[in-house]
Structure formats: C-alpha cells, structure tokens
Amino acid sequence: MRRDLPYALGGLALGVLLLGNAVLTPDAATVEVLDVALVLAMAVGLAACRRYPVVALGVVTVAMLAVHIRVHPGVSAAFPVLGAVYVTAWQGHRSAAAVASLTFLGSFLARDVSMAPAGRPGQLVAERTALLLGWFVAANVAGLVARQRRAYLEQVEQRAIEAERTREEVALRRAGEERLRxxxxxxxxxxxxxxxxxxxxxxxxxxxRKHGEEPSAMLLAIQEASGAAMRELRTTLDVLRTPTDADRVGLARVDELAERTRAAGVPVRVTVTGERADLPDEVDQAGYRVVQEALTNVARHAGPATAHIRVEYAPAELTVAITDDGQPSPAEPVTPGVGLRGMRERVSALGGTLRAAAHDDHGFTVRATFPLNDPR
Known part of the structure; x- marks a missing residue:
C-alpha cells in the first residue's frame, strides 16, 4: 500500500489541477457532480496503476475523455493519461500504452474539431495535434527506456551475484584441494x-615382559602417547578429507589428556566449575586444543611441575585455564613458538581472548576465554 500512495497522491493533485483549470478556462462548461466523480475515478485508477496497469490505464483514459467531452478543460485532461501511459509502458505493456495513446489523442482532437470556432479549425487542430502527439510519444518512449534501464540493472545485479557465487565456489574448491594436500x-x-x-x-x-621385567612408566607413557597421537592424527586426516563426517574432539575428553600427561610424569589436577552446556563445535574443539597444547608445553619446558586445568562454564562465556608451578631450564628459556601463536589464532578466530604469561617467581599460566553469544 505504501508504494501505491505516491500514485494516489499524484492522481488527487492532477484532479485538483484539472478542476481548477476547468473553472478558470473561459470556454469550459460548468463542473458538475458527475465530473467530480469522473475525476475521483481517475485518481483511483492512478492509485492502482502500479499493480493493475492495463485496467487502470483504461479507467483513466475513459474518465478523462468523458471529462474532456463534458467540461472541455483543455490539455490538462491529458496529464493523467500521460502518467498512466508512462507507467503501463514501464511495466512492459507497450501495445496497451500505444492503443490508449492513439484512442485518447484521436478522440480528444475529434472533439476539438467539432467544437472549434468557424474560420480556423485547421490551425487549432494542428496546434493540439503537435502538442499532444509529442507528449504521448515522449511518455511511451520514457516508459520503454525506464523498463530497459531496470532490466539492465537487474541483469548487472544478477551477474554480480553469479560472480560472487563463482568466487565462493572457486575458494571452496581451492580450500578442499589444500586440505587434501x-x-x-x-x-x-x-x-x-x-x-x-x-x-x-x-x-x-x-x-x-618377555624377560620377566616390568616396563618402566616412561616407556608405557611413550606407548600410550604414540597410540593417542596416532588416533588423533587419523581423526585430523578424516577432518581434512571429510570435515563433516569426522569425529570431533572436545572438552569432554580433557580427562583423557590429563591421564596421558600423568603417565608422562606430570601430575595434573582437573577442576570443572559451572553447569556443563552444549558448546558450539568450534568452541568445544578450540578449548580442547588449548588444553592439549598447554599440557604439551608443560611436559616439554616446565621441568618438574604440577599442572592444574580449570574449565569454567558460564552463561555468556567459557574459560579454560592451565597453570603450572614449574621452573624452566636456564639453558632452554621459554620463547613464544608456533604452538602459542596457533592457540592465539584459534581463540581469536572465535572472538575470544588468550593470555599466556609467566609468574613472577615460577610457573606459567595460559588462560583462554570464549564468548558463547558472539555473532561471529
């Protein structure tokens, strides 16, 4: 309805102009109730011109011809018809616009010829013919140009959408090829x-065991860690080959990480606070990977140490913290490496923050916070 409002207001404005011109024109007849009704019918027709262009054009043409025959307000009677012809041609009904133009123009000029003063009918007909013919040709041409311009813009938009879709398909294909590589x-x-x-x-x-000896704890830890690494590597390969069908790791398997780290000789405590919630897959995996990388760093760099894993569930965020009380070897100082950068990139990609810092006396803390309502 809002789109029809400009057409309705335009029809009312043209009706007021038409009636005012009829009152001011010396040779015009007196405006009666039927003439006002015809003007209102014209306004209603223009209001419906966008949705029903052919029907509206017929109503406006007939109403304006009737007003012209009854009142003879001059060329102002052609203005509503010109507007309806333009909209009809713009909507693609070229034949209807042309027929209405010829019908109105012929009837208008026929009435002028019959009512022209004796002695100069040819001059009057020529003037009106030149004026109205130019207006109606311009209205038809303007409607066709507007339609072609709209079709061109729609085609350009469609091409842009198609190009964007093509770029996305190429990017996805390249990403798939890179995953396979x-x-x-x-x-x-x-x-x-x-x-x-x-x-x-x-x-x-x-x-x-064949020689009756019990294998050392470190050897058993190596065996267990290599088996776990093999399983995770297979899972990673499945993700790279078929990312939608692969089994995903998550914080529910933190206890397994802790157990493997204990087997490697590092005592680990796990503390979970808050109510466990169904996390997004990306957040769940990222939290698990942060814990995994932090425990690996503890085992490699902290020396004799105890690690503490804290997982805090909150309605708006998830916090994962890994703290150790170890003392790195002076011969091998801890420097930011690929693992820490990978953790930071993984967390930042999900809208979270990661802080990794050494304590003043000894120990190290890695703390990652993930928002659970982030729009990304």
Missing part, C-alpha cells in the same frame, strides 16, 4: 614416524 603430506610424513615410535615402544614393552 595437507592430509597427504601429514599421512606421508607424520603417520610413518608415529607408527615407527608406536611399534618400537610396543616391541620394547614386549621384550621387557
């Missing part, structure tokens, strides 16, 4: 190395 590289390099470690550790455990 990374999966092949990981399979060809890491899978072989980890398999060798796992096999060698298993052989060492088997030989120790």
């Amino acid at each position: 990374i999966a092949r590289d990981l399979h060809d390099s890491l899978t072989h190395s980890i398999s060798v470690i796992k096999v060698q550790a298993g052989i060492a455990v088997h030989l120790a």
